[in-house]
Amino acid sequence: MARAAVQHQGYAARERRSPLAAFPASWLFLLPTVVFFLGWQLYPIARVAWMSFTDYHFLRANEPIHFVGLQNYREAFSDPLVRKGLLRAAGFTALFLPGMIFIPMVLAVMVDRISHPKLATLYRLILLIPSMIPGPLIFVLFRWMYDLYIGPINWLLVDVLGIYTLYNQPQWLGDPKLVFPSLTLMEWWWGLGYHTMFYLAGLATIPRDLYDAARVDGAGEWRLFRTVTFPRLLPIILVLVVLRFGTAMAVIDEYLIMGGFDRTRPTYTWTVYMWDLGFKIGDRNLGYAAAVGWVGAVAMLIVVAGLFWVFRTRD
Numbered sequence: 001m002a003r004a005a006v007q008h009q010g011y012a013a014r015e016r017r018s019p020l021a022a023f024p025a026s027w028l029f030l031l032p033t034v035v036f037f038l039g040w041q042l043y044p045i046a047r048v049a050w051m052s053f054t055d056y057h058f059l060r061a062n063e064p065i066h067f068v069g070l071q072n073y074r075e076a077f078s079d080p081l082v083r084k085g086l087l088r089a090a091g092f093t094a095l096f097l098p099g100m101i102f103i104p105m106v107l108a109v110m111v112d113r114i115s116h117p118k119l120a121t122l123y124r125l126i127l128l129i130p131s132m133i134p135g136p137l138i139f140v141l142f143r144w145m146y147d148l149y150i151g152p153i154n155w156l157l158v159d160v161l162g163i164y165t166l167y168n169q170p171q172w173l174g175d176p177k178l179v180f181p182s183l184t185l186m187e188w189w190w191g192l193g194y195h196t197m198f199y200l201a202g203l204a205t206i207p208r209d210l211y212d213a214a215r216v217d218g219a220g221e222w223r224l225f226r227t228v229t230f231p232r233l234l235p236i237i238l239v240l241v242v243l244r245f246g247t248a249m250a251v252i253d254e255y256l257i258m259g260g261f262d263r264t265r266p267t268y269t270w271t272v273y274m275w276d277l278g279f280k281i282g283d284r285n286l287g288y289a290a291a292v293g294w295v296g297a298v299a300m301l302i303v304v305a306g307l308f309w310v311f312r313t314r315d
Helices: 002-016 019-028 031-051 071-078 080-112 117-128 135-145 152-160 179-204 208-216 221-232 234-249 253-258 270-279 286-310
Strands: none
Touching (some): 031 286, 080 117, 080 234
């Protein structure tokens, strides 16, 4: 009896012990992630936000920094290059996003129907090959493919098929009407396998009983997709739309490599303008460049909020 009483008192003491007693030990495992988030994510965001309210210039380090309030933002809203850059980025996004969302979805449905396990695994591996190639190599590869004189695409169209001549052959990266479609095809090919895997993971969570019950009711393939598959893929679609909308609106590496800093080209979007202001033009007005960046970021956040409402789950 005495031993039982001692054990009971020990259990009661442990129950009365504050949950905070285990708090420091558990958070030690998260410490590297917290440090990385604060140092590499949160601090740069706060730093850029502070800079957008100042007249900070990189090449005027010895001069005092003055707080200018909303002056940079007023200039950004009235700057035609900011408005034109946002419209150009929106045009590329409108061209890029539908294909990047729906082409992998259709492909995932087709791959999901393959019953042979080894063949299905082979298709998945082939689809993932482009996403394993580094970005700079992709850009150099497609720049060569789109080349006016030595690129294999124009060689096929001119020398093999004879559809064009040397005088009217397509200038894939030089024609303002073709540069965005050319970059869109590159981005679609690069991300096809990665996005297909997202949809395959979503398809794996759909109970097969739903398909069997729908087929018993006489549903065809299109009706199965419309009433069973698509509604249950909405969470996956939301994630991909938000991620790809953000990357498409904020593209910069592809534009710098394919188009450079020519303001007359469609690739001179708000991100290139921000980079141009902060690191290339004159005395590097980082305060104004930061304001331009925040104008674009806030515009993107507003659209993302609307996307969350449109693609909300209704199941």
